[in-house]
Amino acid sequence: MLPPWLPEAVRSYIGHIEDGVSLRELARSKGCAASTVLRQVRRYENRRDDPLIDGGLAALGRGSNRRNSAPAWKEAEPMSAPIRPTSMQADDPASQLEIRRVLRRLAEPGATLVVAPDMEMAVILRAMPDGQQVRTGVVERASAETYALRDWVRCRKPGRVAQYEITSVGRAALKRLMGEAQGGLAEAQSPYAAQHREMTDRIEPGAEGPRRIRYNMAESPVALLGRRKDRGGEPFLGPDLVAAAERLREDFELAQMGPRVAQNWDRFLTAGDRGSFAAESGGSDGSRKARDRVAAAPRDLGPGLGDMVLRCCCFLEGLEAAERRLGWSARSGKIVLRIALQRLKRHYDETYGRSGPLIG
Numbered sequence: 001m002l003p004p005w006l007p008e009a010v011r012s013y014i015g016h017i018e019d020g021v022s023l024r025e026l027a028r029s030k031g032c033a034a035s036t037v038l039r040q041v042r043r044y045e046n047r048r049d050d051p052l053i054d055g056g057l058a059a060l061g062r063g064s065n066r067r068n069s070a071p072a073w074k075e076a077e078p079m080s081a082p083i084r085p086t087s088m089q090a091d092d093p094a095s096q097l098e099i100r101r102v103l104r105r106l107a108e109p110g111a112t113l114v115v116a117p118d119m120e121m122a123v124i125l126r127a128m129p130d131g132q133q134v135r136t137g138v139v140e141r142a143s144a145e146t147y148a149l150r151d152w153v154r155c156r157k158p159g160r161v162a163q164y165e166i167t168s169v170g171r172a173a174l175k176r177l178m179g180e181a182q183g184g185l186a187e188a189q190s191p192y193a194a195q196h197r198e199m200t201d202r203i204e205p206g207a208e209g210p211r212r213i214r215y216n217m218a219e220s221p222v223a224l225l226g227r228r229k230d231r232g233g234e235p236f237l238g239p240d241l242v243a244a245a246e247r248l249r250e251d252f253e254l255a256q257m258g259p260r261v262a263q264n265w266d267r268f269l270t271a272g273d274r275g276s277f278a279a280e281s282g283g284s285d286g287s288r289k290a291r292d293r294v295a296a297a298p299r300d301l302g303p304g305l306g307d308m309v310l311r312c313c314c315f316l317e318g319l320e321a322a323e324r325r326l327g328w329s330a331r332s333g334k335i336v337l338r339i340a341l342q343r344l345k346r347h348y349d350e351t352y353g354r355s356g357p358l359i360g
Contacts, residue, residue, distance in 0.1 A: 009040035056145035113164035305340035
């Protein structure tokens with residue numbers, strides 16, 4: 001039997017390649033479309049040039065001599081609603097302790113996992129500010145292969161000496177393990193919720209001086225894009241674009257706007273009185289000014305760009321959800337969002353000056 005932590009895509013690959021099961025039969029047993037299984041199989045077939053992926057799949061293939069037994073991709077007993085095992089389900093406390101140690105080292109800035117064909121152990125190296133590389137840990141090659149199969153690490157630099165870095169899935173697994181290890185805390189009660197949080201601090205000016213505010217960066221799709229890098233290593237969204245998005249979101253929250261989006265910007269802006277859309281109909285002066293600023297921004301951007309900034313910056317919709325709602329092609333939302341934020345920043349600069357509008 002295959003280990004319970006193995007991802008479903010690897011099970012599909014082993015079932016089709018090693019057991020010779022047809023894609024349609026695998027799809028029927030998993031309750032999905034045959035095209036889904038085909039994509040899973042092709043994904044790992046294309047990754048066989050990865051040394052860790054290839055070694056892990058080869059080890060699973062050698063350990064699955066199942067000519068006279070039931071295929072490992074099937075459950076021991078048929079179930080009407082099979083439970084998908086989690087990535088942590090089969091790990092004993094000692095294994096989880098080792099996983100936490102390795103993932104914490106890989107999560108450090110400048111850390112890479114180095115693997116060579118003639119090395120029985122993988123080495124974790126960390127680039128220091130002075131340019132030197134320091135060894136911070138070692139990992140058994142079999143364990144490194146399991147990390148690659150779980151998508152916790154990916155090959156950043158292929159070759160005879162391959163270099164790997166931790167992925168977002170690996171960071172999420174580290175958060176779950178850290179939450180489970182902190183018994184009695186709120187994060188321990190919801191480890192899968194903690195993996196979606198990106199807690200960080202920022203300094204906000206106040207009447208009594210600067211104050212430190214802790215917030216969740218993963219709450220905003222724009223903040224997440226601001227941390228991603230493009231092909232040149234630069235942030236996909238610059239700090240000025242992220243600041244423009246946050247300025248629009250602050251006005252949105254101050255204006256107490258409803259969740260409806262339309263191209264008639266004046267009609268979906270709501271104050272404390274949801275039945276009236278007149279600027280003089282109640283509400284504080286700060287809210288009225290915020291509504292005016294938010295109404296002016298998407299009106300200047302126009303349809304499409306205005307919808308995008310409202311959904312991603314104000315309603316905190318993900319890019320995929322915004323693409324589906326607007327009927328756009330996949331992976332086009334982030335390009336449109338960047339163009340929209342550039343236009344939004346220009347709107348703020350031309351209307352209020354480079355210092356931006358005063359909130360309230």
